[in-house]
Amino acid sequence: MIPLEKYTQPTLAEIRRMKTHGQKRVRAIVEVFHHVHQIASGGHTMEQLVHQLCSPRVAHARHWTDQRLQGSALPSVGEIREHFILPLLKQIEIDGTERLVLLARYRLGLDGPEMSVRDVSRRMGLTRARVYQMLDIINDILMIRWPDGRRMVHELCDRLASLAGTEAEFADLSQFFAAVELFYPRRRRLAMIVPPTPARK
Template identity: 40%
Template sequence: MRFNKITSAEDFQLINSFDEVKRRLLEEKKYSDRLDKPLAYWALPNDRRLPLAFLGRTIGDLLATPFEELSATPGIGQKKISSLVTLLNRATKEDAGFEPSQAAAREVPAEDNFSTKSPLDADGNFDPSLVSEVLWLRWRETVRRHNLGNERLGRLAPTLTDLPTVIWNTPLEFYMGHSLAEIRRLKTHGEKRVRVVLEVFYRVHETLDLAQGQPHLSIMLRPKMVPVLESWSLDRLVSETPISRSDVMDRLTRPLLQQIMTDAGQTVYDLAAGRLGIESAPQSVRMQARNLGVTRARIYQLLEDCQKIMAVRWPEGRALLDTLCKKIEEKPGEAEAFQLLTATRDLFYASKTEEDDATADEIEAAGV
């Protein structure tokens, strides 16, 4: 289809829509910062009938091209021109901070609304298909502004169950230099991995977006359990009040186990809880292996997940718990607390010697 001649009411409406969005983008100063950005910045992965011939061209270049010339581009018909107008409208709905403009939201039909605030589906789940380049740019800027590039993905992820172990310790800055399209082309970065990476950035942005930086203050992002556990540990280190087993159980052991449930699931949680004797007497690895019908080596392997999780979630915990164990080691009346405290520390922060001992036990049991 060519627009050298208007042949229908739809043609007339489309030309008027293009002229209107062109006028707004060129005349209103708040949109000047995006004229040098390619049209692709406002395209979503689930968009259909995208005008591929235009995606690499900047907004300014497209607006400087006569409408008749755009419509005469090979492979560009009415539907592709309609998609072009939709993408241009999306650009007008983002101010300098990439927030939706209220005025634009009122002027654009509801079915064309493009949310730059929350890429969540109707059920509240993160949907990577709703993420555009401009959203990604905004999330990266939030991470950069708060100097979080050195933070690790595993430290800030909502859960580690969907995050591949090989990128738990990958710093956010690894992805900050890439566009969304480039990340999707990275080796080993399939749909699942891209989704969890994007969600980490999104959650960080949502937490910090409204935080205004102050020269005398800084913001530290940590798993929710960490400040609570550190506060309790430091308080017990300076207090002379005896520590009870129930205090260790409720303020340390159970919160750590809850994090294991979040990050590793029910099976590892049950094994860890059984080893620590949460609901009954502590279970031996031999007993757990027999109950699950697996080898003891497999049980050790599953329990090792607890150490891997804490190494990324709360690596500072090892030193705190070591110090606390030393403080109450020989105090009368605190034997039960010490026993649970050391068992908890050893499960979540096993030393190299303890790991070697476990391996030696397996070799001996195998008769090697």
């Protein structure tokens, strides 16, 4: 992760001329500085600063997750999409590419049945290894944007699973569980397809 101080001295024009700094990255940098200025001028505590130094989309998903951790009602399918899945997909589109979002939508079944990695690779014309690599990029983006997200969303998974008492309620939560595994997997996917190193003779 690039330290923010790298961008404190150069002008905006100089940042735009930096290698690998296209329109999306420059926009993200400007957005971060804008939020830092807003938060720092608001008289917040250090803890509040840490919690608020994230994009509006991630902040929205984080707030929803925090509220759900404190509540006792199960969220609806529509609520899960509106307040958790779609904001994070928008962040992935901003920081990554539209193809990453398309991959995520296929995997989550937002526009049809959920698709396996094999089906996605065929649909997108990619190798399975490339699909796993792209899934890891999705995780990388969110680990940078929402570092404590893994802990929070997996805690929420456990809480919602304990609250669901019927098969129908579990079915309504299935897309949330799938989204958590997509955004914050318990292990890196690329490791699943890398063959073990043969033993030396």
